[in-house]
Amino acid sequence: MFGKNHPKVLPAFASALLPLFLGTACVSTTTEAAQQRVETDHVLASRPETLNWGWYPIDKEPVLRVASGESVRINTLTHVGAVQDADPIAYLTDLGVPREEVLDDVLDFWASRPGRDREGRSGHVITGPIYVEGAEPGDMLEVQILDLETRVPWGVNSTSGRGGVFSSSYPGAREDDLEIELPRAQHLIRTGEVDGRAVAFFSETIHVPMAPFMGIMAVAPDPVLGDPGVTVPGVQSSRPPGPFGGNMDVKDLKAGTTLYLPVFHPGALFYAGDPHGAQGDGEVSGTAIEQSLSGAFRFIVHKGVSISAPRAETDTHYLIMGIDLDLDRAARRATQLVVDFLVSEKGLTPSKALSLASIAVDFRVSEVVDLTQVVTGFIPKDIFLND
Secondary structure (H helix, E strand, O other), X not given: OOOOOOOOOOOOOOOOOXXXXXXXXXXXXXXXXXXXXXXXXXXXXXXXXXXXXXXXXXXXXXXXXXXOOOEEXXXXXXXXXOOOOOOHHHHHHHHOOOHHHOOHHHXXXXXXXXXXXXXXXXXXXXXXXXXXXXXXXXXXXXXXXXXXXXXXOEEEEEEOOOOHHHOOOOOOOOOOOOOOOOOOEXXXXXXXXXXXXXXXXXXXXXXXXXXXXXXXXXXXXXXXXXXXXXXXXXXXXXXXXXOOEEEOOOOOOXXXXXXXXXXXXXXXXXXXXXXXXXXXXXXXXXXXXXXXXXXXXXXXXXXXXXXXXXXXXXXXXXXXXXXXOOHHHHHHHHHHHHHHHXXXXXXXOHHHHHHHHHHHOEEEEEEEEEOEEEEEEEEEHHHOOOX
């Protein structure tokens, strides 16, 4: 029924809803491919008034209102060049970025920071919020990722002997760990096409396939003081992901995938940002190819469908995310949620569900560097012969 790159609109866990045919979702990875982009009902620009620095405001006036079933093209900015103290043109050209490849949106956001209550949250630049009509607490928001394309032909990856999994604040760090001698560096990575393939030119002899995705897709959270990333009442830092989604850095949330998020506030209040050109599972240096993207999304409200954590769906797999401060507990959480899914949606007993999880489900470490850590269970669809 649904071919390649056609996300299944009818989720297995919302079986009472009618399917919606999407049309082909394409992954555009160069600015030249913009003419092939998916057409949407709305376009949301990345301007100072639509951007947020490092958190998800709950009471901000929505920058866009859409009906359930409508689509939006969202422009996003990487934080590289947009949040540092130095002038962005000098900063980026010093990295090797040509002046003509510095987006005006970056300059305008950088200039808007003073006096805009943007300080002291986290490093991400996030577009939103989008109000989806009809969404209420206790509902589920379906986010169909229709298209993703790069806005500039470059990205940056940062490394350090004190960053990522080598940070002293990393949950698994110990006092007696040997320190890695590695100076802080920012690596400019050009992107483009070779023989019809979109690639990142890591070096003359290493080409990494492009796989753009949004590191952050979130609904407005319900922050509780003391929760990961909540040190100020009502303010959820964008660093740790949580039940609201957020900085999950799950690289499989690409064009053709459908994400499902629980709703905590009227309108859901959707945010997107932390755009990436490519990333490995784990994101062990703390960054991916940080690269500004434009993405097309369709939003559908599922009334009365309650989920406790983010889920996703591709043509071939159900993706169940387990999120916790501790990686072991994130794996335990992912396993429990997989078992719950197999019981409620596939009719298995808990014992049979755990057995199937152990012999057929892959549990992958999606990211380990954002305070809370994410383990994703990949349930293959082709094992269910009656689907």
